[in-house]
Amino acid sequence: MTSEEGGECVSPDDDEIVRTPEITRRLALLWDPPEPKTRGRRASLTRADVVLAGIALADEGGLDALSMRRVAAALNVGAMSLYTYVPGRTELIDLMIDRAYAELDLPEAGAPWRPALSQYAHQCWMLYQRHPWILQTNMWRAPLAPHVLDAQEAGLRILVDTGPTERQVVEILSVVDNFVQGLARTAIAEDRERESTGLDSDAYWTSMSSFWADWFDVERFPTMNRIWEKGGFDDPAGPLESSLERLLDSIELTIDRARNSS
Amino acid sequence: MTSEEGGECVSPDDDEIVRTPEITRRLALLWDPPEPKTRGRRASLTRADVVLAGIALADEGGLDALSMRRVAAALNVGAMSLYTYVPGRTELIDLMIDRAYAELDLPEAGAPWRPALSQYAHQCWMLYQRHPWILQTNMWRAPLAPHVLDAQEAGLRILVDTGPTERQVVEILSVVDNFVQGLARTAIAEDRERESTGLDSDAYWTSMSSFWADWFDVERFPTMNRIWEKGGFDDPAGPLESSLERLLDSIELTIDRARNSS
């Protein structure tokens, strides 16, 4: 956008906006569409091709399976050719995440908060099921990518006029996000462990049960044992359904209290 | 429990407990202390030495800095010697996690739930600050290690007699866990990004602000913009303090309602 000043980097004591090359480059990659070059040899691929191939690979093998060489092979292209479309592996993953978040079917503005928030959670849940590698990205924080922010915008919009303060809204959404991620993580964990052992579901569980038989010490973990016996650890039919409803109940309490106290 | 039958692996159609070598080996590593060998050459190190060296490395460089060669170098030992103490890198990380969780100062049984849960959350928070790499482990699920289960036992014990059902207790603790992890992730994200750019705090934020100036579209993200202007994204003094208190408030509501309805 602002394109005055040819200098890329400005002296740090300048009061103007400082643009660090590294940060700028990474963000530009996500926000500026690749400008079509009119000169020179024509590219045989598009950036989207590379991103999609990467997603396909990661979908079935996790992030470990996402090597530049393998992506290139999937596209019938030399490994180093990828660097024409993508600066490096890290940035490829950024682009993959953005692309994946674009799949979300987000609730529209003005919908009642509870079904909307439920839809938001379900959509995220399904996204993590389709693309488990999203949860494998170091993900200290989701990248500042357009479609990621779209999701956040939609999530915040659901709650912003329901009563709680702005900061509470941010916190509530963050709790929902982390809740869904946590649930998705353990669900994926079981899938992955099961298929890595090559056992079917029953065999896997009886195999895991050897742990309880051999090492679990009831005296050391009495509470866990008690909860286990009462079925507190049993997976309900839908992992999300029941527990999400209870989380929404608790959010409803918070919202009601915010409404009454105002 | 049932410990007859010396066989390690049983045919899958057997109704007895099935022990998969892979799973068993990994769990044995965590639960069976390394038996001191009386024959042969004496070891110059202990498994604990290796684990501690690994933790030291990961503490300051993240999991990426944890290579077998570097751990070995830190111990003045050949790289391959590590494999005497640890089956491989993955298992070393398991042991590191267990060791880290042993640092937790968990609330004692019988304490009132609210301060106890607050202590639990703070302890986890501080653990993640000391050892950010814990959140970097793929962590589909925390490993079934003794000290990890100690933490879970303590967490569940806090809530198990306060009114909610067993399953609700599990869900509440899971929300707290994921809440703290999420907060820790973003806190660490900022630290890491800051130090990777080599900027001080102010320079970093003005640098990031170039994003808002160059790309952030107020019309695309009106809610985020509004919340931003109202300070909803501002970090409070203590990242945990205020938001944890609000989470505990909402848990208190749930507990009260469970009590009243029983």
Added chain:
DNA sequence: TCCTCTTTTCGTACGTTGTACCGAAATGAG
């Protein structure tokens, strides 16, 4: 048409990783 400039393609190469393999060295048991 030919030249030139720009852009893509990709083979080669370097450094780093986890770890399989195997011989050498050390040590307690008999």
Added chain:
DNA sequence: CTCATTTCGGTACAACGTACGAAAAGAGGA
């Protein structure tokens, strides 16, 4: 002393991300 057992660690291999630079391909200007 002998020998079985264990630790030690060098070498080697496959796989990784990617820097470099030469080759190829196509568009614009002559």
